[in-house]
Amino acid sequence: MRYILKAYEMKMYDGDTIERIGIPSMVLMERAALSVIESLSERNLMPQKVLVVAGMGNNGGDGLAVGRLLAEKGAEVAFYMAGNPDKMTEETRRQLFILKNLGFSIQSKLELAEYDMVVDALFGIGLSRNVEGEYLTLIREMNRLGKKGAFLLSLDIPSGVCADTGRILGEAVQANLTVTFAYAKRGHFLYPGREYTGKLMVKDIGITESSFLKGRPGAFCYEKEDLHRLLPKRKPWGNKGTFGKVLLVAGSYDMCGACVLCGKSILRAGAGMVKIITPSCNRIILQETFPEAMLYTFEDKPHMEKVKNSLDWADVVVAGPGIGMGNGTKELMEYLLKDKRCPMVIDADGLNLLAAHQDLFELAAERGEGKLVITPHPGELLRLMKMDMEVYKEDREKLIFTLAKGLHCVVAAKDAVTLVAENGREEIYMNTSGNDGMATAGSGDALAGIIGGLLAQGMDCFFGACLGVYLHGLAGEEAAGKKGRYGMTALDLVKELPFVMTFYGPN
Ligand SMILES: NC(=O)C1=CN([C@@H]2O[C@H](COP(=O)(O)OP(=O)(O)OC[C@H]3O[C@@H](n4cnc5c(N)ncnc54)[C@H](O)[C@@H]3O)[C@@H](O)[C@H]2O)[C@@H](O)CC1
Numbered sequence: 001m002r003y004i005l006k007a008y009e010m011k012m013y014d015g016d017t018i019e020r021i022g023i024p025s026m027v028l029m030e031r032a033a034l035s036v037i038e039s040l041s042e043r044n045l046m047p048q049k050v051l052v053v054a055g056m057g058n059n060g061g062d063g064l065a066v067g068r069l070l071a072e073k074g075a076e077v078a079f080y081m082a083g084n085p086d087k088m089t090e091e092t093r094r095q096l097f098i099l100k101n102l103g104f105s106i107q108s109k110l111e112l113a114e115y116d117m118v119v120d121a122l123f124g125i126g127l128s129r130n131v132e133g134e135y136l137t138l139i140r141e142m143n144r145l146g147k148k149g150a151f152l153l154s155l156d157i158p159s160g161v162c163a164d165t166g167r168i169l170g171e172a173v174q175a176n177l178t179v180t181f182a183y184a185k186r187g188h189f190l191y192p193g194r195e196y197t198g199k200l201m202v203k204d205i206g207i208t209e210s211s212f213l214k215g216r217p218g219a220f221c222y223e224k225e226d227l228h229r230l231l232p233k234r235k236p237w238g239n240k241g242t243f244g245k246v247l248l249v250a251g252s253y254d255m256c257g258a259c260v261l262c263g264k265s266i267l268r269a270g271a272g273m274v275k276i277i278t279p280s281c282n283r284i285i286l287q288e289t290f291p292e293a294m295l296y297t298f299e300d301k302p303h304m305e306k307v308k309n310s311l312d313w314a315d316v317v318v319a320g321p322g323i324g325m326g327n328g329t330k331e332l333m334e335y336l337l338k339d340k341r342c343p344m345v346i347d348a349d350g351l352n353l354l355a356a357h358q359d360l361f362e363l364a365a366e367r368g369e370g371k372l373v374i375t376p377h378p379g380e381l382l383r384l385m386k387m388d389m390e391v392y393k394e395d396r397e398k399l400i401f402t403l404a405k406g407l408h409c410v411v412a413a414k415d416a417v418t419l420v421a422e423n424g425r426e427e428i429y430m431n432t433s434g435n436d437g438m439a440t441a442g443s444g445d446a447l448a449g450i451i452g453g454l455l456a457q458g459m460d461c462f463f464g465a466c467l468g469v470y471l472h473g474l475a476g477e478e479a480a481g482k483k484g485r486y487g488m489t490a491l492d493l494v495k496e497l498p499f500v501m502t503f504y505g506p507n
């Protein structure tokens with residue numbers, strides 16, 4: 001698990017480390033610069049001819065120190081500084097003083113020579129508005145040198161990327177490598193900033209969790225090493241009941257695939273049994289393609305007595321994939337929602353039904369804490385919130401928290417970076433696994449199934465949803481590794497899930 005910070009959080013922990021703990025800021029800066037040299041040597045990158053482009057803030061100070069250390073290692077280093085020297089921070093002023101004492105000079109005009117590395121130290125997490133004028137020209141110049149073959153190394157964050165949102169404030173450096181200090185920032189993972197970050201390396205510089213006294217970071221993500229402890233432990237003595245029974249309400253006349261993709265994901269995630277409620281037109285297909293599943297198929301509308309029996313049997317309900325919005329689906333959802341005993345995952349048309357019928361929305365909200373996970377994609381989220389795309393782009397996180405509060409539930413809001421929030425919990429999970437190959441029909445059905453399968457094994461709604469999202473992305477990475485991002489399908493992803501869980505898991 002690692003934290004993903006906003007700029008103000010980083011500044012708060014930075015400040016605490018310097019003021020309360022007592023590590024001088026110049027020590028942190030030297031460690032930051034040393035960690036950059038270490039990162040380069042880990043990647044076998046030792047440049048000969050380097051240009052450092054530094055701003056007046058502390059990011060610029062980092063850049064001057066990195067340049068000095070590269071020169072110590074034998075590189076020919078040119079320095080250029082932009083901005084008003086009156087605004088130079090104390091630490092950066094000190095770095096400049098050191099450079100001058102060592103005989104280095106700062107170019108008064110940017111020399112357009114050939115460089116094999118450009119160190120981008122123009123802006124770090126202090127960037128607060130759009131870049132203009134000379135800054136804009138410099139960012140373009142760095143990118144031009146990058147296109148000509150120079151390696152673009154950004155310190156902390158590519159200049160021009162907003163550390164909190166990943167937005168591009170005017171224009172940004174298209175880094176090959178970003179070395180960031182202490183913790184990753186949101187802008188490294190949120191698009192479009194993620195595309196500008198290149199390879200990300202996070203380096204320890206002495207700022208630690210002991211500085212979290214005034215508040216913990218608001219976002220975290222998982223890493224592969226975490227799976228060992230996160231996956232539900234298998235019980236060697238267990239039987240199929242031990243690992244959980246999932247009732248899947250999915251599919252309709254023209255949509256059987258959702259039953260298969262979601263149902264298989266439930267079992268592949270480790271649940272013991274799955275029973276599918278679906279129209280009878282899907283029965284033969286399911287029996288042939290998915291013989292592990294039990295079925296209750298119905299002709300016109302389901303008999304509620306049969307639904308009740310299935311609910312009594314289930315430990316978890318997954319409802320919505322491919323059910324459509326017609327013929328009895330509202331009544332079915334209403335019946336499922338009224339039975340509040342077991343946790344429920346609602347996806348796809350299940351969510352569209354909640355959006356279309358206020359009484360269903362209210363029933364869902366009445367299930368109470370720890371009983372509901374919803375997995376909307378952006379369209380479903382906006383339908384549920386009755387908002388338009390502009391609001392989503394403006395403040396997606398706020399929307400997600402509002403929805404979690406309104407439904408007293410866990411929201412796994414799918415997108416290229418899926419976020420998971422829970423009513424009453426301040427921190428948000430920010431997913432870093434996956435790729436654009438997952439933008440393929442049925443991939444969302446797989447996610448609902450994986451989460452259902454994890455809940456069936458006893459996981460709590462929030463952590464089950466976070467883990468499900470992470471595993472889903474990892475399985476997507478494996479599928480892309482084998483089939484490529486163009487041609488991989490949702491079923492390819494589902495097939496990789498057991499590998500991901502076994503390879504990184506505890507068994
Ligand atoms: N001791 C410390 O505080 C440490 C700080 N570190 C570095 O310090 C950086 C943060 O330093 P700062 O807070 O000085 O911020 P930056 O170095 O990111 O620069 C911010 C400066 O740029 C100005 N600015 C912001 N947006 C602008 C725009 N669009 N156009 C023109 N000027 C603009 C601000 O007014 C401010 O003067 C981190 O990213 C990291 O690289 C590291 O050295 C680690 C230790």
Ligand SMILES: Nc1ncnc2c1ncn2[C@@H]1O[C@H](COP(=O)(O)OP(=O)(O)O)[C@@H](O)[C@H]1O
Binds near residue numbers: 434435438
């Ligand atoms: N560019 C991307 N990077 C990572 N994950 C993605 C990307 N695009 C889509 N995904 C993931 O793929 C899934 C798509 O789900 P969804 O839109 O519900 O598809 P469907 O309705 O076809 O099942 C989500 O889990 C989403 O997070």
Ligand SMILES: [K+]
Binds near residue numbers: 059155
């Ligand atoms: K930078």
